Amino acid sequence: MSNFEDFKISTDVKRAVLEMGFTEPTPIQEKAIGPILAGTDLIGQAQTGTGKTAAFGIPLVEKVSKRPGPEAIILTPTRELAIQVSVELQKLSRYKGLNVLAVYGGEPIYHQIRALKKGVHIVVGTPGRVLDHLNRKTLRTDRIHTAILDEADEMLDMGFIEDIESILKRLPSRRQSLLFSATIPAPIKKLAHNYLNNPQTISVSNGDVTAETVDQVFYRTFEQDKFDTLCQIIENEDIRLGIIFCRTKKGVSHLTEALKKRGYRAEELHGDLVQSQRSRVMQLFRTSRIDFLVATDIAARGIDVAHVSHVINYDIPEDPERYVHRIGRTGRAGNKGIALTLVTPKDMRFLQSIESKINLSLTAEPLNNEYADLEQSVNDLKKAMAKKHKPDQAYSDSASHLLNEFNSQELVEALLEKLVKSKNDGVPSEYHFGETGGQNGMVRFFLNVGRNIDLHPKKMLEQLSLLAGIPEQMVGRIDIFEKFSFFEVPEEVAPFVYEALRSGGLDGKNIHLEPAKPQKSKTS
Numbered sequence: 001m002s003n004f005e006d007f008k009i010s011t012d013v014k015r016a017v018l019e020m021g022f023t024e025p026t027p028i029q030e031k032a033i034g035p036i037l038a039g040t041d042l043i044g045q046a047q048t049g050t051g052k053t054a055a056f057g058i059p060l061v062e063k064v065s066k067r068p069g070p071e072a073i074i075l076t077p078t079r080e081l082a083i084q085v086s087v088e089l090q091k092l093s094r095y096k097g098l099n100v101l102a103v104y105g106g107e108p109i110y111h112q113i114r115a116l117k118k119g120v121h122i123v124v125g126t127p128g129r130v131l132d133h134l135n136r137k138t139l140r141t142d143r144i145h146t147a148i149l150d151e152a153d154e155m156l157d158m159g160f161i162e163d164i165e166s167i168l169k170r171l172p173s174r175r176q177s178l179l180f181s182a183t184i185p186a187p188i189k190k191l192a193h194n195y196l197n198n199p200q201t202i203s204v205s206n207g208d209v210t211a212e213t214v215d216q217v218f219y220r221t222f223e224q225d226k227f228d229t230l231c232q233i234i235e236n237e238d239i240r241l242g243i244i245f246c247r248t249k250k251g252v253s254h255l256t257e258a259l260k261k262r263g264y265r266a267e268e269l270h271g272d273l274v275q276s277q278r279s280r281v282m283q284l285f286r287t288s289r290i291d292f293l294v295a296t297d298i299a300a301r302g303i304d305v306a307h308v309s310h311v312i313n314y315d316i317p318e319d320p321e322r323y324v325h326r327i328g329r330t331g332r333a334g335n336k337g338i339a340l341t342l343v344t345p346k347d348m349r350f351l352q353s354i355e356s357k358i359n360l361s362l363t364a365e366p367l368n369n370e371y372a373d374l375e376q377s378v379n380d381l382k383k384a385m386a387k388k389h390k391p392d393q394a395y396s397d398s399a400s401h402l403l404n405e406f407n408s409q410e411l412v413e414a415l416l417e418k419l420v421k422s423k424n425d426g427v428p429s430e431y432h433f434g435e436t437g438g439q440n441g442m443v444r445f446f447l448n449v450g451r452n453i454d455l456h457p458k459k460m461l462e463q464l465s466l467l468a469g470i471p472e473q474m475v476g477r478i479d480i481f482e483k484f485s486f487f488e489v490p491e492e493v494a495p496f497v498y499e500a501l502r503s504g505g506l507d508g509k510n511i512h513l514e515p516a517k518p519q520k521s522k523t524s
């Protein structure tokens, strides 16, 4: 089947579908619409951005009557998603003339009560506010024949499960229940069977967990270099609209502030904002009046904004499912998208679990380091100029001499080039190390060894044991990357290694060491 004409749906609904620009059903729509029309309970799984909303929305608006309702309830994990889904259902039912209402927290409840009283056919809501209405008896349930959990795995997970259970318990038991998500882990699927009646599972992922329209790469960086790395990425990439994800609300605020200071059009979205701010930011982003939405995982699920060209994980998600949903905000409805993830040494294990979840190994994108070095050299030079230095006659004479001989523009260019080259000559000018938690009594060190350093793990091992006076076999694992390396040693010898690195450096040559900033633990 490759045509909406082939479904048993009324012309009112068909007309709306065509007006929305949908000419052929997507695979999940092709497979799910028939069974839903037939009344089957269903678990529907398909990649991000492949039209799951219309897959349940089309048969739903077909089945809901114009009699006083409500006849259907859809639950979503965030307010933004409730609004978005209600808008899509309103569009689908435009010619049928149904009323769809979004009910969510952070908005005066009276407006919603008034709207519910006036008559609503389909309710889309977040669990907290829906429960509130049920408790106040402002939302009647006796005519509800369909319940849908969008982002079902999230809804049946820790944060929501209790609310969902109490809502479902109050709905008529003779009802059709539908669960949709891009990810449905096995334990959640098992749990889902408690709420469904003899469900059919429809899965269209042809082996890929993430949408194949999204190009995924990662960048190696350090905690303290993340912002510079991000700015370099933004400068290098051609970003139409970008969503930047951070782990915490604070992180989102700080990053937004920093980006704004640099002149980027960015706004923050997280749960500490009042609803009017949240709606305003979403509106600015949807209408391209800002270029970057900096968000917590609040924006990870379901959000559909046209022309999002890039998703950037400023903080890597610790949970592989979150990664799948976050990057799914781009590459939607057949469009291309790019997903970039910043990875620090301590993030490597999260990257590995993501890779095994999505059955893909991501490629590391090298940063354009020469330009980064150039920028740094220019900054170094500016700093030097800002310092009042005593005039040294010999330097002054040489400078006048050179200026007489060469054009000043060319002279500065040559000096800069020399400065950048010297940064990369042989031994790096700066070593940097810090400790992050190792495992099983091991302490992990990481070293920023700069670029272009020829450091074989074996050589590093020899030097380490020589320096710290510890046997080679005491060193756990050594990983050497382009720009940094890390290794683990038993807790008891860690202080010796620390001292040895501080006082000596790996090959004893002109090495400057700095302890890394302590890593603060973050909470959301």
Ligand SMILES: Nc1ncnc2c1ncn2[C@@H]1O[C@H](COP(=O)(O)OP(=O)(O)OP(=O)(O)O)[C@@H](O)[C@H]1O
Pocket (backbone or CB within 6 Å): 021, 022, 023, 024, 025, 026, 029, 046, 047, 048, 049, 050, 051, 052, 053, 054, 181, 182, 301, 302, 303, 304, 328, 329, 332, 333
């Ligand atoms: N048949 C279709 N033809 C063209 N575009 C479609 C079709 N169905 C849906 N779309 C569009 O595809 C986009 C993604 O749809 P939707 O938001 O329903 O995806 P989803 O599968 O729910 O993704 P997620 O897992 O991220 O929630 C929307 O902009 C929607 O309008």
Ligand SMILES: [Mg+2]
Pocket (backbone or CB within 6 Å): 052, 053, 150, 302
């Ligand atoms: Mg969706």
